[in-house]
Amino acid sequence: MEITMEQATTAARQAELKATEIQVPVNIVILDTAGYLKFFVRMDNAFIGSIDIALQKAKTAMLFRTSSEMVGEFLKPEAHAYGLSQTNGGLVGFPGGLPILKNKDIIGYIGISGGAVPQDLLIATAGSTI
Amino acid sequence: MEITMEQATTAARQAELKATEIQVPVNIVILDTAGYLKFFVRMDNAFIGSIDIALQKAKTAMLFRTSSEMVGEFLKPEAHAYGLSQTNGGLVGFPGGLPILKNKDIIGYIGISGGAVPQDLLIATAGSTI
Amino acid sequence: MEITMEQATTAARQAELKATEIQVPVNIVILDTAGYLKFFVRMDNAFIGSIDIALQKAKTAMLFRTSSEMVGEFLKPEAHAYGLSQTNGGLVGFPGGLPILKNKDIIGYIGISGGAVPQDLLIATAGSTI
Amino acid sequence: MEITMEQATTAARQAELKATEIQVPVNIVILDTAGYLKFFVRMDNAFIGSIDIALQKAKTAMLFRTSSEMVGEFLKPEAHAYGLSQTNGGLVGFPGGLPILKNKDIIGYIGISGGAVPQDLLIATAGSTI
Numbered sequence: 471m472e473i474t475m476e477q478a479t480t481a482a483r484q485a486e487l488k489a490t491e492i493q494v495p496v497n498i499v500i501l502d503t504a505g506y507l508k509f510f511v512r513m514d515n516a517f518i519g520s521i522d523i524a525l526q527k528a529k530t531a532m533l534f535r536t537s538s539e540m541v542g543e544f545l546k547p548e549a550h551a552y553g554l555s556q557t558n559g560g561l562v563g564f565p566g567g568l569p570i571l572k573n574k575d576i577i578g579y580i581g582i583s584g585g586a587v588p589q590d591l592l593i594a595t596a597g598s599t600i
Numbered sequence: 601m602e603i604t605m606e607q608a609t610t611a612a613r614q615a616e617l618k619a620t621e622i623q624v625p626v627n628i629v630i631l632d633t634a635g636y637l638k639f640f641v642r643m644d645n646a647f648i649g650s651i652d653i654a655l656q657k658a659k660t661a662m663l664f665r666t667s668s669e670m671v672g673e674f675l676k677p678e679a680h681a682y683g684l685s686q687t688n689g690g691l692v693g694f695p696g697g698l699p700i701l702k703n704k705d706i707i708g709y710i711g712i713s714g715g716a717v718p719q720d721l722l723i724a725t726a727g728s729t730i
Numbered sequence: 731m732e733i734t735m736e737q738a739t740t741a742a743r744q745a746e747l748k749a750t751e752i753q754v755p756v757n758i759v760i761l762d763t764a765g766y767l768k769f770f771v772r773m774d775n776a777f778i779g780s781i782d783i784a785l786q787k788a789k790t791a792m793l794f795r796t797s798s799e800m801v802g803e804f805l806k807p808e809a810h811a812y813g814l815s816q817t818n819g820g821l822v823g824f825p826g827g828l829p830i831l832k833n834k835d836i837i838g839y840i841g842i843s844g845g846a847v848p849q850d851l852l853i854a855t856a857g858s859t860i
Numbered sequence: 861m862e863i864t865m866e867q868a869t870t871a872a873r874q875a876e877l878k879a880t881e882i883q884v885p886v887n888i889v890i891l892d893t894a895g896y897l898k899f900f901v902r903m904d905n906a907f908i909g910s911i912d913i914a915l916q917k918a919k920t921a922m923l924f925r926t927s928s929e930m931v932g933e934f935l936k937p938e939a940h941a942y943g944l945s946q947t948n949g950g951l952v953g954f955p956g957g958l959p960i961l962k963n964k965d966i967i968g969y970i971g972i973s974g975g976a977v978p979q980d981l982l983i984a985t986a987g988s989t990i
Binding site: 602604605608609636637638639640641642643644648651 | 735738739766767768769770771772773778781
């Protein structure tokens, strides 16, 4: 369950560098494999409303050990999973929540929000392997 | 209201055997007819996110004394039951929640989550008659 | 984080046998080390109101990796920790929540509620080492 | 309202160094002056239950622009402020939440939890001036 503080800081730093590079201020959430907050930073000028979105993306990824985008497949109307999105205190099924891998093992989850969806995903991806 | 501990354990055990047979780790919830938790087990490697889904499926079935799938008929967009899915703290309207029958009487409810929907339904069905 | 289903079932069974021996119907909760529900059983005639108490005792023990009773030391008026009891969605600081040990390692947490406090503790203790 | 990411990181780093020095793993929360999360880190082995306590201490300090300890004066039974502790989603009135000062101006709030109360206060103090 324990991603280390050092690992979490590294993953977040990688994401932050990418965000700076593409000039998109975001919220960066790192959860351990049990879903507890390990690291968080809100870049200057990132939206307040994106704090919770970043948290929910990472949480959604954690709950099903995959990306938030993949969970979104089951939240589409055509999946007919009525009410699924309201379980677990609310699921968020679009890109920006990813497992963090080290030597192919999942050691935690990253959630990014603040930019356009492809930007969030790009930034999350930068922090998803350490 | 009282499914016995022995009956609940039997129903859950039948579901667990089916889950093991088809190699799908799931969360198994048994509620009494009033909706209170009677028995729960999370099989090894079952998704954390499926704990709540299994609970909500069984609760949804209990609330209307039918299957969660049948309740889903009223949650479809074309049913025009606006806001229904948010009642009762959230309804979950897809397969995997069923009444438990003994001698054709409902003695409780079972909720299963962790696999694909048809797998969840197969496992729930295995625990729905004792 | 993963107490196995077999370990959880064993711990709960040990507790249930003690409860049966002293004729006190209780709710038995087993959480993994991250606080997620792994196993639950409500013995016949156990109080409905004790479901949540058993859950909260086990959760409180998990949050601080100790017994719920020990956490209660910080909840006493003379500890002057104003508002502490309302953190984490509510803490429960009286006996009946314990770590489950295997070879001196904490593998999960047990919470018992339904009897008098010394009875709950006796039953929890019976399930606290496997 | 805007403590910068750099300022928040500096304050948290000062606290972390003190925590490492006295060998107490804690949760470190930095809020902006509006109470929104700016930075968070959970040191390795810090209690899960202390995540929320650290958040609530910082929030309580922010709500009244003072220390969480000072708010605690109004939460004591002899203050007769019945129900006060339940306002604002719960107030936490013991040491470990402090304003962060820069040139005597409040730029944010720090909340620390994980050690004994005097330890938490010592660590919070280390991060309360930048």
